[in-house]
Amino acid sequence: MALSPPxxxxxxxxxxxxxxxxxxxxxxxxxxxxxxLAGLGKLSHHRxxxxxxxxxxxxxxxxxxxVQLFWFYFVLPHFGVHVEAMPVGILVLGLNAGAYGAExxxxxxxxxxxxxxxxxxxxxxxxxxxxWRILVPQAVVSMLPPxxxxxxxxxxxxxxxxxxxxxxxxxxxMTLRADTLRTGAIFSIVLLMYFGCSQVISLxxxxxxxxxxxxxxxxxxx
Amino acid sequence: MDGETLxxxxxxxxxxxxxxxxxxxxxxxxxxxxxxxxxxxxFLAILRRSRIPALxxxxxxxxxxxxxxxxxxxxxxxxxVLPDFGIRFSPFATxxxxxxxxxxAYMAEVYRAGIDSVPKGQxxxxxxxxxxxxxxxxxxxxxxxxxxxxxxxxxxxxxxxKDTPLLSAITVAELLYTAKDDIGSQTFRYIEPMTLVGVxxxxxxxxxxxxxxxxxxxxxxxx
Amino acid sequence: xxxxxxxxxxxxxxxKSYGDLKVLRGINLDIPLGEMVSVxxxxxxxxxxxxxxxxxLERPERGxxxxxGEALYDVNAEGGTVLPPPDRFRALRxxxxxxxxxxxxxPHMSVxxxxxxxxxxxxxxxxxxxxxxxxRYLDEVGLADKADAYPAQLSGGQKQRVAIARALAMHPExxxxxxxTSALDPELVGGILDLLARLGKKREMTMLIVTHHMRFAExxxxxxxxxxxxxxxxxxxxxxxxxxxxxxxxRNFLRSVLEI
Numbered sequence: 001m002a003l004s005p006p007x008x009x010x011x012x013x014x015x016x017x018x019x020x021x022x023x024x025x026x027x028x029x030x031x032x033x034x035x036x037l038a039g040l041g042k043l044s045h046h047r048x049x050x051x052x053x054x055x056x057x058x059x060x061x062x063x064x065x066x067v068q069l070f071w072f073y074f075v076l077p078h079f080g081v082h083v084e085a086m087p088v089g090i091l092v093l094g095l096n097a098g099a100y101g102a103e104x105x106x107x108x109x110x111x112x113x114x115x116x117x118x119x120x121x122x123x124x125x126x127x128x129x130x131x132w133r134i135l136v137p138q139a140v141v142s143m144l145p146p147x148x149x150x151x152x153x154x155x156x157x158x159x160x161x162x163x164x165x166x167x168x169x170x171x172x173x174m175t176l177r178a179d180t181l182r183t184g185a186i187f188s189i190v191l192l193m194y195f196g197c198s199q200v201i202s203l204x205x206x207x208x209x210x211x212x213x214x215x216x217x218x219x220x221x222x
Numbered sequence: 223m224d225g226e227t228l229x230x231x232x233x234x235x236x237x238x239x240x241x242x243x244x245x246x247x248x249x250x251x252x253x254x255x256x257x258x259x260x261x262x263x264x265f266l267a268i269l270r271r272s273r274i275p276a277l278x279x280x281x282x283x284x285x286x287x288x289x290x291x292x293x294x295x296x297x298x299x300x301x302x303v304l305p306d307f308g309i310r311f312s313p314f315a316t317x318x319x320x321x322x323x324x325x326x327a328y329m330a331e332v333y334r335a336g337i338d339s340v341p342k343g344q345x346x347x348x349x350x351x352x353x354x355x356x357x358x359x360x361x362x363x364x365x366x367x368x369x370x371x372x373x374x375x376x377x378x379x380x381x382x383x384k385d386t387p388l389l390s391a392i393t394v395a396e397l398l399y400t401a402k403d404d405i406g407s408q409t410f411r412y413i414e415p416m417t418l419v420g421v422x423x424x425x426x427x428x429x430x431x432x433x434x435x436x437x438x439x440x441x442x443x444x445x
Numbered sequence: 446x447x448x449x450x451x452x453x454x455x456x457x458x459x460x461k462s463y464g465d466l467k468v469l470r471g472i473n474l475d476i477p478l479g480e481m482v483s484v485x486x487x488x489x490x491x492x493x494x495x496x497x498x499x500x501x502l503e504r505p506e507r508g509x510x511x512x513x514g515e516a517l518y519d520v521n522a523e524g525g526t527v528l529p530p531p532d533r534f535r536a537l538r539x540x541x542x543x544x545x546x547x548x549x550x551x552p553h554m555s556v557x558x559x560x561x562x563x564x565x566x567x568x569x570x571x572x573x574x575x576x577x578x579x580x581r582y583l584d585e586v587g588l589a590d591k592a593d594a595y596p597a598q599l600s601g602g603q604k605q606r607v608a609i610a611r612a613l614a615m616h617p618e619x620x621x622x623x624x625x626t627s628a629l630d631p632e633l634v635g636g637i638l639d640l641l642a643r644l645g646k647k648r649e650m651t652m653l654i655v656t657h658h659m660r661f662a663e664x665x666x667x668x669x670x671x672x673x674x675x676x677x678x679x680x681x682x683x684x685x686x687x688x689x690x691x692x693x694x695x696r697n698f699l700r701s702v703l704e705i
Contacts (some may be wrong), residue, residue, distance in 0.1 A: 023275035056375070063420045064384040067398055071420055074412035078228065116503050119549035123563035123615060124539040133562065137553045152290065159292035163391060170295060177302065184306060187299045191291045198290035 256323025263329025
């Protein structure tokens with residue numbers, strides 16, 4: 001069945017969209033793990049852990065995502081590391097967003113009311129139990145809105161991976177443009193696809209927030 | 223790459239002047255882009271606050287759309303599509319426009335936060351003094367709304383600085399383009415130019431971040 | 446120093462300051478097992494700080510505390526405070542419980558989980574047993590029917606009852622109550638104070654109660670301490686302190702609070 005213009009452009013772009021979604025999903029998983037690792041690392045009692053976390057956060061927040069991507073893609077081969085666009089893309093997107101996420105995790109955990117830690121001490125919880133049973137579960141709810149923004153930035157940054165020749169949505173659009181010269185239609189559809197994805201992330205995170213905060217009082221968080 | 227040194231200081235020093243030259247383009251793009259974003263953001267913020275529902279709706283969706291789509295595609299759109307309509311700019315001008323418009327959407331939210339932070343009593347006082355709505359906004363509200371959000375605007379300035387390498391995709395010879403296409407692809411040595419670019423970005427970001435933190439502290443002392 | 450004559454809680458020359466502000470300026474205090482002690486005095490006089498130091502929420506600079514013959518805070522040759530090894534410190538601390546002014550319930554857990562979480566994860570009590578026991582404590586404070594509610598759904602008085610049940614579930618030998626009625630609406634205060642008096646009569650725990658309710662201190666406690674400017678100015682039977690205080694400052698304080 002032949003689709004009439006401009007919808008005939010959708011199937012080829014859809015293939016690219018699937019790659020973009022994989023890239024974004026992988027990046028989100030990695031970013032979330034790194035955000036917790038480095039965010040809680042910055043709150044650690046051990047100085048080397050704190051220092052390592054802070055250095056990671058400063059480096060990846062202080063440089064450009066595209067520069068990070070090119071550095072990994074062009075420089076790692078010099079060290080004899082074989083690189084492919086997809087894993088490098090996920091790695092860089094995750095590292096970059098994870099650094100921003102670390103600040104969110106640290107800030108939210110710190111913002112849990114002081115009384116909650118004191119109650120935990122009075123009940124004999126160890127510092128680790130206090131963190132995972134009392135502080136993190138309360139902090140997660142207030143992490144969701146800023147994390148939603150970080151995930152959307154990650155989705156947007158995934159377009160950069162086209163510049164190291166991964167055939168995700170943007171790259172597909174560029175090749176399709178070269179073949180068909182229907183530039184305006186292609187980019188309009190691509191923009192709508194990205195916009196749809198960021199709306200889905202935003203709505204999903206808002207739904208999660210509503211679910212998690214149901215029935216509980218956020219009085220513990222100031 | 224066996225047998226080669228991993229890091230060649232001589233080569234690094236050789237390419238540094240060229241990179242610093244390109245840094246001027248990067249900084250210029252940042253400053254001009256921010257200038258556009260300051261004006262565009264105010265315009266979008268006013269649109270968003272319009273009392274005509276259709277206009278404020280439009281403002282909302284424009285901001286959402288710009289913030290919800292990649293800057294790279296927006297740049298491609300202006301670079302490849304506008305000429306079809308007979309609108310031609312240099313790559314640098316196109317890049318400035320793209321950066322400026324993208325960050326206008328973020329700046330609109332910054333302005334909005336500032337305007338919301340002005341106490342309602344100020345509007346009421348202006349009504350009591352028989353000021354027009356426009357006059358109230360520009361002579362009373364805006365001057366009070368801007369200072370508290372200067373640090374937030376500073377953060378976006380740094381964010382925009384870190385987005386300037388995207389201009390390389392539309393052939394603007396800024397820092398990253400110079401490192402990759404002018405230097406790297408000629409000599410096939412990427413380590414030194416790429417790492418130097420990273421270090422230059424890190425240096426500027428860290429210095430600006432410190433400046434913004436200082437500014438924030440000064441703001442807190444005032445209030 | 447493990448002789449049987451040593452009082453259950455022994456506090457010697459305890460000092461605590463925040464920066465230049467000296468909050469505790471040499472506290473000496475012995476409390477026998479099972480005693481119910483009310484602590485009164487003007488705000489800022491160090492009452493709450495003493496409780497917070499005993500709960501290890503604050504570290505003193507000088508002086509020592511012994512509980513049941515063991516050092517919670519040791520002293521070095523210069524009189525400075527030294528912490529015992531971490532495992533012993535924690536073991537000792539677990540014999541002390543505390544109820545706070547602002548309840549500090551865990552908002553993300555049901556009432557019953559608030560009460561069972563620490564027994565299960567700190568003491569290692571099996572979950573089913575902890576639940577049964579938790580329900581018993583909730584029953585004791587009159588809230589068995591709220592086991593599945595969340596803290597946000599409770600009134601202030603109910604929250605404070607849960608907080609008391611939560612602390613009781615850890616079987617503390619010493620319970621510290623830090624102005625636990627100050628954040629409550631006046632009509633809810635009476636019920637909480639009755640509950641405290643009931644707990645005190647059982648003589649199962651040693652209780653230290655910082656309070657602004659003079660009638661409660663006078664009628665329900667075994668002993669009253671009057672704090673002033675970081676020291677214990679007066680220490681005696683409630684009857685004596687309220688009828689014939691030794692110091693002018695105590696008289697002034699009592700006059701000012703009883704007038705209200």
